[in-house]
Amino acid sequence: MTGVDTPDQLRERYRHERDKRLRPDGNDQYIQPVGRFAHYLDDVWAEVAPREPLVDEVTFAFIGGGFAGLVVSARVSQVVGKAVDEALGEAVDDIRIIEKGGDFGGTWYWNRYPGAMCDTTSFVYMPLLEETGHMPSEKYAHGPEILDHARRIGHHYGLYDSAVLSTEVTSLDWDDNAKRWIISTNRGDAIRARFVAIGAGPLHRPKLPGIVGIETYGGHSFHTSRWDYGYTGGDPAGAPMTNLADKRVGIIGTGATAVQCIPHLARSSGELTVFQRTPSSVDVRNNAATDAEWFAALRDGWQQEWLENFTTLQTGGFVDEDLTMDGWTDLAQRIRDKAIENGDFTPEGLTKAYHDSDDEKMVELRARVDQVVNDPVTAESLKAWYRQLCKRPCFHDEYLQAFNRPNVTLVNTDGRGVERIDETGVWANGEHHELDVIIYASGFEVGTDYARRCGFETTGRDGRTLTKHWADGMISLHGIHMHGFPNLFLVGPNQGANLISNVPHNFVERAQTIAAVLTHALDVDATEVEVTAEAEAAWVKLLEDGGRTFGNDPDCTPGYYNNEGQLASTEGRRNFLGFPDGPMAYFAYIDQWRSTGRFEGLEFR
Numbered sequence: 001m002t003g004v005d006t007p008d009q010l011r012e013r014y015r016h017e018r019d020k021r022l023r024p025d026g027n028d029q030y031i032q033p034v035g036r037f038a039h040y041l042d043d044v045w046a047e048v049a050p051r052e053p054l055v056d057e058v059t060f061a062f063i064g065g066g067f068a069g070l071v072v073s074a075r076v077s078q079v080v081g082k083a084v085d086e087a088l089g090e091a092v093d094d095i096r097i098i099e100k101g102g103d104f105g106g107t108w109y110w111n112r113y114p115g116a117m118c119d120t121t122s123f124v125y126m127p128l129l130e131e132t133g134h135m136p137s138e139k140y141a142h143g144p145e146i147l148d149h150a151r152r153i154g155h156h157y158g159l160y161d162s163a164v165l166s167t168e169v170t171s172l173d174w175d176d177n178a179k180r181w182i183i184s185t186n187r188g189d190a191i192r193a194r195f196v197a198i199g200a201g202p203l204h205r206p207k208l209p210g211i212v213g214i215e216t217y218g219g220h221s222f223h224t225s226r227w228d229y230g231y232t233g234g235d236p237a238g239a240p241m242t243n244l245a246d247k248r249v250g251i252i253g254t255g256a257t258a259v260q261c262i263p264h265l266a267r268s269s270g271e272l273t274v275f276q277r278t279p280s281s282v283d284v285r286n287n288a289a290t291d292a293e294w295f296a297a298l299r300d301g302w303q304q305e306w307l308e309n310f311t312t313l314q315t316g317g318f319v320d321e322d323l324t325m326d327g328w329t330d331l332a333q334r335i336r337d338k339a340i341e342n343g344d345f346t347p348e349g350l351t352k353a354y355h356d357s358d359d360e361k362m363v364e365l366r367a368r369v370d371q372v373v374n375d376p377v378t379a380e381s382l383k384a385w386y387r388q389l390c391k392r393p394c395f396h397d398e399y400l401q402a403f404n405r406p407n408v409t410l411v412n413t414d415g416r417g418v419e420r421i422d423e424t425g426v427w428a429n430g431e432h433h434e435l436d437v438i439i440y441a442s443g444f445e446v447g448t449d450y451a452r453r454c455g456f457e458t459t460g461r462d463g464r465t466l467t468k469h470w471a472d473g474m475i476s477l478h479g480i481h482m483h484g485f486p487n488l489f490l491v492g493p494n495q496g497a498n499l500i501s502n503v504p505h506n507f508v509e510r511a512q513t514i515a516a517v518l519t520h521a522l523d524v525d526a527t528e529v530e531v532t533a534e535a536e537a538a539w540v541k542l543l544e545d546g547g548r549t550f551g552n553d554p555d556c557t558p559g560y561y562n563n564e565g566q567l568a569s570t571e572g573r574r575n576f577l578g579f580p581d582g583p584m585a586y587f588a589y590i591d592q593w594r595s596t597g598r599f600e601g602l603e604f605r
Helices: 007-021 035-041 067-088 143-156 256-268 292-296 302-314 327-342 347-372 376-381 450-454 503-523 533-546 560-565 570-575 583-595
Strands: 057-063 095-098 169-175 180-185 190-198 220-223 248-252 271-276 408-412 425-428 431-434 437-440 457-459 488-490 529-531 602-604
Touching (some): 007 347, 057 067, 057 180, 067 143, 169 190, 190 503, 302 327, 327 347, 376 408, 488 503, 503 529, 503 583, 503 602, 529 533, 533 570
Parallel strands (some): 057 095, 169 457, 190 488, 248 271, 248 437, 271 408
Antiparallel strands (some): 169 180, 425 431, 529 602
């Protein structure tokens, strides 16, 4: 297809490109890193020190040591600690984070590939900046600095004191007689906790492409989340990967991770072959160092102001000034301006403004490819034919330029993906590519069963598992509470704000909500906090009737934003639902809900 001169022709092109990539197996096209690939889950960053199993009890346990666990535990330690101390007459140092990695950091602990950096400006992405007194060095901080900030939060709030690291939870079971959760781990622990929160994270468990023959490859291979600097040379700070100078390197995947690491591979590799199924949209990044004088002049409460400003703009609201001024807010402002120009703020008018603005934006992004990439065929292959928010938008000033290097080859599979892998390399488009190393930039499990992504099953009252509770998709109150699972809290974006452009903002709000609930439970000496079945059902119905999911545009190409194009199922829709009126409306709603002190829908027994 060539002509895309009209909106209808563009829609047809988008659907045509989408249909090439739709697969009936959805998430099943990926395989788990088990068997021969089980080592892809190993911690390559820390030695596991032997220790005796823990058989003890804590007031609050958080499973996961990424920003979710750090932000919630920090808030709980501030608010709930005082309440527990007064209620029980004892000092509180029993807020425990259980983390399978050797340190805090979550996705930034595991993902240390060259070039890793945040795609949302540091000033809204990195939480608790004011509280910890940290100034991000750049508008878009690099991975090592973000990992250091996670550690900074841990030290600032004393969260290392009782943390259990290099420890993987194997089961979470409710003891109804004791009114405690029993946390079992791979280190033989049996930790009892009065309250538990789970923040396994959306970028937690690596997945591999289910390519025929993947297990037969005889060369070296690794997943980007377990980067093998021992093989490549270099380090997470960006030192040259000198060991690749004479190597034929292949990378499978061209998503957000690949966009960041491919420029580094291009500079270091003897030959680099990039296998692409679907191109990413790549906008200008324009990173810059932070002006220390400007930062010092920011007034108290600036980060919350920036969070609200970004989220309001990014989701189509109105503010006097764009504080972040990045690619996320650019499209939102275009939509707003187009709606003002058209004078139509009806749902239909706003939809038209979105379509028109996105069409203009994507024309610009495709034109940028032509401006940057020298070879016309390669340039055409790198153009994204879908709406910008169908897949994770990317921002980079070196990715497209990498394809001008003579040692870099793009293999565009036109939506089909790699055909097969054999002992010496990769087959694509009927051609064999001999490789010394294959790097899998194939992402993480997002739409699979929750227990599989977490790595453990959660069993609540009367032996009911969370897997069974969610057999037809996620059901909850506010995305936090589940009926039959007392004293348990989920921390993530789903069935709440569903804010994907800045995931830590979801954590900040959920931390305040959980702290408020726990404070009230301790004030009234409740042994159980649980949502009623009626309140849970009503919340899910509200979300389903609202129909707001992320990536539900029918023109969208498949990806993890839209459950690999399978949102039509009940399970797919429920798992990706968000508050009908958007993230800022959800944040306002949940603030009022927790501030009244009534906590409608919850029972404190």
